[in-house]
Amino acid sequence: MEGMTFIVKTTTKLLIGIIFLFGIYITFYGHLTPGGGFAGGIMLACGMILMTLAFGKRMSLGKLSDFYASLLDNLGAFTFWTIAMLGYIGGYFFMNFIEKSNPFGLLSSGTILTINIAIGVKVFASVFAVFMALTIFGRFVSGLISEDED
Amino acid sequence: MLFLFYTLLIFCIIGSIIAIEARNILASVISAGVVGMALSILFLFLGAPDIAITQVVVEIIVLIVLIRSTVSLDNTAITKHRDTFAILSSLIFFGLFLVFAFMAFQGLPTFGEPIMSVGRQYLENSVNQTGASNVVMGILMDYRAYDTLGEATVIFTAILGAFVVLRAKGKKKKEESDKIRVGIPEKEDLPMSLDQIETSSDSTS
Numbered sequence: 001m002e003g004m005t006f007i008v009k010t011t012t013k014l015l016i017g018i019i020f021l022f023g024i025y026i027t028f029y030g031h032l033t034p035g036g037g038f039a040g041g042i043m044l045a046c047g048m049i050l051m052t053l054a055f056g057k058r059m060s061l062g063k064l065s066d067f068y069a070s071l072l073d074n075l076g077a078f079t080f081w082t083i084a085m086l087g088y089i090g091g092y093f094f095m096n097f098i099e100k101s102n103p104f105g106l107l108s109s110g111t112i113l114t115i116n117i118a119i120g121v122k123v124f125a126s127v128f129a130v131f132m133a134l135t136i137f138g139r140f141v142s143g144l145i146s147e148d149e150d
Numbered sequence: 151m152l153f154l155f156y157t158l159l160i161f162c163i164i165g166s167i168i169a170i171e172a173r174n175i176l177a178s179v180i181s182a183g184v185v186g187m188a189l190s191i192l193f194l195f196l197g198a199p200d201i202a203i204t205q206v207v208v209e210i211i212v213l214i215v216l217i218r219s220t221v222s223l224d225n226t227a228i229t230k231h232r233d234t235f236a237i238l239s240s241l242i243f244f245g246l247f248l249v250f251a252f253m254a255f256q257g258l259p260t261f262g263e264p265i266m267s268v269g270r271q272y273l274e275n276s277v278n279q280t281g282a283s284n285v286v287m288g289i290l291m292d293y294r295a296y297d298t299l300g301e302a303t304v305i306f307t308a309i310l311g312a313f314v315v316l317r318a319k320g321k322k323k324k325e326e327s328d329k330i331r332v333g334i335p336e337k338e339d340l341p342m343s344l345d346q347i348e349t350s351s352d353s354t355s
Contacts, residue, residue, distance in 0.1 A: 026203070030284065031291070032283050033284060034203055034286070035200065036200065036204075036286075038204060039203045039204045042204075042207040042208060042211055045211065046207065046214075049214055053214075053218075070313065074306075076302075077306045080302055081299075084295065094292075094295040094299075096292055100280075103277050103281060108283070109280055109282040109287075109288070110281060112281075115291045115295070115298070119298070119302060122302060122305070122306070123305065126305055127211060129309060129312075130308075130309055130312050131211075131218075134215055135215070135218045
């Protein structure tokens with residue numbers, strides 16, 4: 001059986017939704033409460049890593065393969081750059097071109113929310129990808145080498 | 151409050167010394183994680199919840215990655231004694247660093263009393279100008295967005311490099327890459343010398 005014991009799997013099933021929800025909350029409310037895109041993205045990546053440790057690599061790579069993780073990483077960086085460049089329609093680089101409303105609302109801060117979401121997606125994908133690269137790709141390489149020696 | 155700060159600081163220093171001196175690599179990884187946790191509690195009591203959250207989360211992920219990727223490696227402890235010259239020079243440089251740090255920290259403002267007018271400007275105008283009620287996010291994503299862009303670029307480049315270096319499959323197929331011999335070539339594979347070429351061309355013509 002791939003992954004850890006039955007206890008760990010059951011606990012992970014109960015916790016994984018809450019972890020993802022909290023990561024998304026931290027990302028979306030970064031301009032109102034402490035947190036932000038970086039911390040929220042790493043929390044989402046922590047959820048994926050917990051899934052990998054509990055259920056094995058096949059399940060988590062089925063949810064998000066390394067190709068799509070790399071694609072999401074690129075997409076997040078591209079979105080961030082695009083938001084920065086869109087500031088030129090109002091005047092200058094990184095201008096807050098979305099209209100601001102009253103404080104303490106979710107849509108109160110213009111581009112800060114969108115930049116937070118872009119950074120959250122980017123950090124989530126890239127940290128998950130580098131975890132996969134550091135742990136699982138190494139196993140693959142060692143497996144290939146041992147196959148060659150046989 | 152100051153007692154708490156000093157306790158946490160001493161705890162951090164002891165944890166780092168254990169992390170350096172421990173023979174077992176798992177023990178040193180775990181004590182490095184303990185240092186990060188103590189640092190995050192310190193940030194929380196200093197009134198910086200943003201930094202505390204980021205510190206906790208990054209610490210957890212670094213701990214998991216380090217344990218997962220180092221435990222399977224073979225775990226050889228260093229038994230050789232250290233060089234006396236290295237210890238002496240590092241002690242001298244550490245003493246110099248302490249002296250200059252003491253001289254430099256005399257010029258800093260006292261703890262908890264910023265004298266910078268820039269910080270005051272941010273605190274007064276950030277909510278009206280950016281609309282973000284979290285001032286830290288307002289500074290990071292609006293006033294200092296270039297900094298965040300640079301940080302995102304650094305992460306992007308690092309992940310790209312890790313993917314390229316650690317990838318499992320090479321670009322060439324195995325059969326193709328096996329054709330290129332590495333090392334001293336066989337005698338038949340060497341290019342023919344001039345007289346050999348001449349004789350072979352003579353024999354053919």
